[in-house]
Amino acid sequence: MRRYTLKEGAREAFQEVFLKTIVPLRQALGFQVLGAYWLSEREFLWFVAHERFEEAEKAYYEHPERQKVRPQEFVEAMDTRFVERLL
Secondary structure (H helix, E strand, O other): OOOEEEEOOOOOHHHHHHHHHHHHHHHHOOOEEEEEEOOOOEEEEEEOOOHHHHHHHHHHHOOOHHHOOOHEEEEEEEOOOOOOOEE
């Protein structure tokens, strides 16, 4: 689970990068995007999964397309947690 607080006015630019770069790249590397939600104008929550998460996460962050993304342009704060599915 990842929850971001975006910088003021960054929603549109973040959403474009998320939909055009982050989601397709995650999916190409075998991740499942389980859901993505706007909580408010600046609060964004999403869930991503992979059977071998640590290994896939390393490959994701090392990928040349991911290295072009600069989260600090959009994200003011981030909370990342591993969650366990109940249902």
